[in-house]
Amino acid sequence: MMTTQPRGVFGMLPRMLAVVTIISIADPAFFLLANAALHLLRRDLNPATHYISEYAVGRFGWLMSTALVVLGVGTIALAVVMHATMHTTWLVRVGTAVLFVSGLSTILIGLFRTDLMGQPSTVAGAIHGRAAFIAILFEAISVLMLTAAFFRDGRWRSFRLVSLVFSVVVVISGALLPALQRGTGERLLVYTLVLWLFIAALRMRAAAPLAERR
Numbered sequence: 001m002m003t004t005q006p007r008g009v010f011g012m013l014p015r016m017l018a019v020v021t022i023i024s025i026a027d028p029a030f031f032l033l034a035n036a037a038l039h040l041l042r043r044d045l046n047p048a049t050h051y052i053s054e055y056a057v058g059r060f061g062w063l064m065s066t067a068l069v070v071l072g073v074g075t076i077a078l079a080v081v082m083h084a085t086m087h088t089t090w091l092v093r094v095g096t097a098v099l100f101v102s103g104l105s106t107i108l109i110g111l112f113r114t115d116l117m118g119q120p121s122t123v124a125g126a127i128h129g130r131a132a133f134i135a136i137l138f139e140a141i142s143v144l145m146l147t148a149a150f151f152r153d154g155r156w157r158s159f160r161l162v163s164l165v166f167s168v169v170v171v172i173s174g175a176l177l178p179a180l181q182r183g184t185g186e187r188l189l190v191y192t193l194v195l196w197l198f199i200a201a202l203r204m205r206a207a208a209p210l211a212e213r214r
Helices: 014-041 052-056 061-085 090-111 123-150 154-179 182-213
Strands: none
Touching (some): 014 182, 052 061, 061 123, 090 123, 123 182, 154 182
């Protein structure tokens, strides 16, 4: 007689959830490694005065475009894993939904290249700019909301303070944006958010096998 594998929460098979969790870990790691490589390969761009997405224009532009799309997929994967793993409260529902939208917006950032300073404005550049604003804002909001959710769920005791520290850095980075050079400020905020994604995904991987026990 055939047997069916029990489904975990979010209507996902445990094995499928494990695969999505791995994606949520690997994708932000790839983004960070790609950025490190591009800072070495594109010495013509001063990190302090150029936005990250400007690496998508010119030599090795394909690498940055790919990294952004991959990061968007990883962000969506983490939203799914968190929804499947954490106790379902309004903070988790809204926080993961906002994170999901951030992931979709990040994919758009990779698909539509930015307009360089001094160059004519394009439709692609306009889409890129709006998508970037939504992606960063929504991920920052999700970090704050999900950090609050961690403090309401005893299973995440070991991750609470780590996430809280990242939340504080996100708020400070956002407040300092007008005072810092555009490249420096953006990198401080974006890399903080991406590191949170990576560390949160690692924590979700440790908890994912317990998801079906909720």
